[in-house]
Amino acid sequence: MKFYVNDYPFEIYAKEDASQISHNDIILGAASAEQVMHYYDLVQKGNIKGKTAFDFVVSNYKKVVSDVKESFKIIEAAGGIASKDDNLLLIHRLGKWDLPKGKMEKGESPEETAVREVEEECGVKVTIGDKIGESWHTYNHKGKKILKCTHWYKMDCVEDSALKPQEEEGIDKVVWLSKEEAEKEIINDSYASIVDIFLKYKSTL
Known part of the structure; x- marks a missing residue:
């Protein structure tokens, strides 16, 4: 683990x-x-x-x-790496490059959460593909130790005419970048768990 x-x-x-x-x-x-x-x-x-x-x-x-x-409260989340025309969808949230993701709601499957969160955070429509893997990271919330498990999936974007960052989630940019540009931005200015997932995604291409 x-x-x-x-x-x-x-x-x-x-x-x-x-x-x-x-x-x-x-x-x-x-x-x-x-x-x-x-x-x-x-x-x-x-x-x-x-x-x-x-x-x-x-x-x-x-x-x-x-x-x-x-020792932790476990929270599950899901998200994805969406592609279109050989470009990848990145978000810029709270000062760092990131991938769209969010917490699972009651009764949702990881796949359902991943699609919903990517669509809500980026203003796009996607179809889900193979699972990339999982990432785990910790944080504290109201004095409690949290261990978050995020399920990650490949996705294809089928509609992006309403592309827009979900500002209430702290997102100020949603952009399409080439695979090379996306890798550079993530490695230089993202979270270590996101770097891991991106490299795992890259290894499957």
């Missing part, structure tokens, strides 16, 4: 998968859920400086992941 804390990647590995870990990361062997949350607290308090990744090698993968998740 991989999740982000203030753009710091935290990844939990089963012991048999430890060979995948980069030696540039901070590696903790025989880790527990308590250790994962200890480093979570250090990052949240600003006690970790510089760019690094935290990798936790565990003996009981399912239990540690379950225990870590129980």
